[in-house]
Amino acid sequence: MGAMDALISSGAHNATTAPFLGAGGLASLLPQVQTVEVLVAVFIFVAIHSLRQRRSLGLPSWPVVGMLPSLLLGVRGDMYEWITGVLKARGGTFTFRGPWFTNLHCVVTADPRNLEHLLKTKFGNFPKGPYFRDTVRDLLGDGIFGADDEVWRQQRKAASLEFHSAEFRALTASSLVELVHRRLLPVLAETEAAGAAVDLQDVLLRLTFDNVCMIAFGADPGCLQKGLPEIPFARAFEDATEATIVRFVTPTAVWRGMRALGVGHERVLRRSLAGVDEFAYDVIRKRREELAAAAAAGREEDAAGGLRRADLLTIFTKMRGADGAPAYSDKFLRDICVNFILAGRDTSSVALAWFFWLLSKNRGVEAKILEEVEGIVAARGRCGEVEEELVFQPEEVKRMEYLHAALSEALRLYPSVPVDHKEVVEDEVFPDGTVLKKGTKVIYAMYSMGRMESIWGEDCREYRPERWLKDGRFMGESAYKFTAFNGGPRLCLGKDFAYYQMKFAAASILRRYHVDVVQGHPVAPKLALTLFMKHGLKVTLAKRDDKAKL
Numbered sequence: 001m002g003a004m005d006a007l008i009s010s011g012a013h014n015a016t017t018a019p020f021l022g023a024g025g026l027a028s029l030l031p032q033v034q035t036v037e038v039l040v041a042v043f044i045f046v047a048i049h050s051l052r053q054r055r056s057l058g059l060p061s062w063p064v065v066g067m068l069p070s071l072l073l074g075v076r077g078d079m080y081e082w083i084t085g086v087l088k089a090r091g092g093t094f095t096f097r098g099p100w101f102t103n104l105h106c107v108v109t110a111d112p113r114n115l116e117h118l119l120k121t122k123f124g125n126f127p128k129g130p131y132f133r134d135t136v137r138d139l140l141g142d143g144i145f146g147a148d149d150e151v152w153r154q155q156r157k158a159a160s161l162e163f164h165s166a167e168f169r170a171l172t173a174s175s176l177v178e179l180v181h182r183r184l185l186p187v188l189a190e191t192e193a194a195g196a197a198v199d200l201q202d203v204l205l206r207l208t209f210d211n212v213c214m215i216a217f218g219a220d221p222g223c224l225q226k227g228l229p230e231i232p233f234a235r236a237f238e239d240a241t242e243a244t245i246v247r248f249v250t251p252t253a254v255w256r257g258m259r260a261l262g263v264g265h266e267r268v269l270r271r272s273l274a275g276v277d278e279f280a281y282d283v284i285r286k287r288r289e290e291l292a293a294a295a296a297a298g299r300e301e302d303a304a305g306g307l308r309r310a311d312l313l314t315i316f317t318k319m320r321g322a323d324g325a326p327a328y329s330d331k332f333l334r335d336i337c338v339n340f341i342l343a344g345r346d347t348s349s350v351a352l353a354w355f356f357w358l359l360s361k362n363r364g365v366e367a368k369i370l371e372e373v374e375g376i377v378a379a380r381g382r383c384g385e386v387e388e389e390l391v392f393q394p395e396e397v398k399r400m401e402y403l404h405a406a407l408s409e410a411l412r413l414y415p416s417v418p419v420d421h422k423e424v425v426e427d428e429v430f431p432d433g434t435v436l437k438k439g440t441k442v443i444y445a446m447y448s449m450g451r452m453e454s455i456w457g458e459d460c461r462e463y464r465p466e467r468w469l470k471d472g473r474f475m476g477e478s479a480y481k482f483t484a485f486n487g488g489p490r491l492c493l494g495k496d497f498a499y500y501q502m503k504f505a506a507a508s509i510l511r512r513y514h515v516d517v518v519q520g521h522p523v524a525p526k527l528a529l530t531l532f533m534k535h536g537l538k539v540t541l542a543k544r545d546d547k548a549k550l
């Protein structure tokens with residue numbers, strides 16, 4: 001007898017006889033219905049109920065495990081596309097119910113009105129929160145990335161002043177000339193000469209890692225050089241970041257226990273943090289000595305060769321409190337630098353990797369970029385022709401508006417930070433009517449926002465830099481619609497620097513090489529905090545032969 005039959009027949013029987021049955025009579029009937037059948041019937045009832053909830057909640061929600069089964073199915077395919085599908089079906093926002101007794105419950109949104117509300121209008125009610133901070137504390141300490149309130153404000157203010165200073169701009173420009181012309185181009189030239197394939201994502205990651213270390217520490221780890229060697233500091237940083245991310249998918253009590261015992265990923269984290277700290281504290285000690293020696297000699301200059309250092313470590317080390325003593329401890333200086341490296345090391349390289357892949361599928365866009373770049377070079381006149389090696393000047397990079405649009409368009413479709421999160425401090429209601437209880441986690445899905453017809457129109461999935469141009473000039477978008485750089489008071493501090501870096505590197509490569517993605521190379525996003533290409537980007541290079549590209 002099937003479970004439904006059991007229910008029907010027992011129900012029919014009850015309908016006729018129940019009025020005449022006492023409690024004892026009912027009890028005597030129960031053994032007739034086998035336990036297994038009752039369980040199956042209950043299961044079917046629960047399943048129908050859970051599946052019906054799909055209509056009201058967007059996903060089936062099961063007892064105990066909540067929406068976890070749907071999430072697990074989503075993770076097996078393309079997680080970001082799965083989230084996009086659910087968000088579209090729900091009109092831009094949905095509530096995810098995690099398993100009982102876990103911290104997986106959250107509200108996911110891709111609605112620009114909600115983004116403006118949480119990133120700007122009610123900024124104070126949506127901090128990073130203690131859960132995020134506790135999880136990343138071993139790696140990031142009190143640095144800007146995990147900090148809230150006064151600790152965040154103080155660092156943001158000081159770093160913001162620094163990022164907008166003329167010295168900092170000069171440092172970013174000179175560090176890029178060094179890295180692109182003395183390292184990146186020679187590595188690419190060697191690859192081209194050998195006719196070999198190279199993982200362009202890896203090369204770009206090395207470029208931006210070295211660059212952000214120069215900006216943060218004023219020290220160059222040397223990851224990008226011929227032979228692409230493994231650098232202990234870079235390895236340690238990578239491992240420490242990955243082991244920290246594992247904590248986000250491990251119940252808090254479990255990773256805390258593993259940390260106490262020093263096992264599994266926590267063991268890797270402890271070991272790699274030691275590598276990060278060794279490098280950081282060594283640079284900090286040397287910088288303090290260098291600054292002290294310069295001060296003792298009555299020199300303003302603090303670097304060898306008389307050049308003034310403008311890196312973050314030097315700026316923060318020089319700061320004094322009201323009593324004239326150093327404002328920051330070595331530990332705090334370490335936290336500041338490690339946070340900036342984390343913020344700036346992968347984001348622009350990953351964006352460039354997606355950009356080169358998009359160009360390989362949209363050669364018309366590449367042609368327009370080259371036309372723009374050639375126009376800028378031509379405007380140099382004779383003085384450009386006699387130059388031994390063509391190095392783009394900052395004002396030329398600024399004039400590359402089509403390239404700016406092409407990079408923004410790549411970031412719209414492949415934002416380096418695909419999802420981000422906040423925690424709700426006080427009960428709140430989103431502009432779209434979603435009710436948020438205190439403590440709720442809010443996930444905002446940047447990747448999905450780039451694929452919303454309601455935001456970008458019917459051609460939202462097309463790579464079309466022209467959508468960013470008006471009369472040939474680049475036109476920015478609202479930060480709550482184009483969220484790749486976050487928005488409001490926590491807008492990415494490195495945005496201008498990142499564009500400069502990406503434009504300089506992209507124009508320098510494209511002018512010299514035709515970049516082809518190796519046939520059949522699989523391209524897919526990796527499930528991580530940054531939108532890496534899961535299998536890297538294997539490319540071959542061919543010299544552009546129309547003119548001698550120096």
Ligand code: HEM
Pocket residue numbers: 144145156212215339340343344345347348351411415416417420421483484485486489490491492493494495497498
């Ligand atoms: C294409 C390149 C980049 C993208 C797409 C990007 C994106 C972002 C995003 C989404 C955030 C918000 C993260 C959060 O609060 O959870 C952020 C914050 C930040 N970014 Fe960037 N970033 C890029 C490059 C850089 C670079 C090169 C640097 C530094 C050298 C940098 C420095 C920062 C800092 C310091 C913050 C923290 C700001 C704060 O919390 O007040 N970023 N960035």
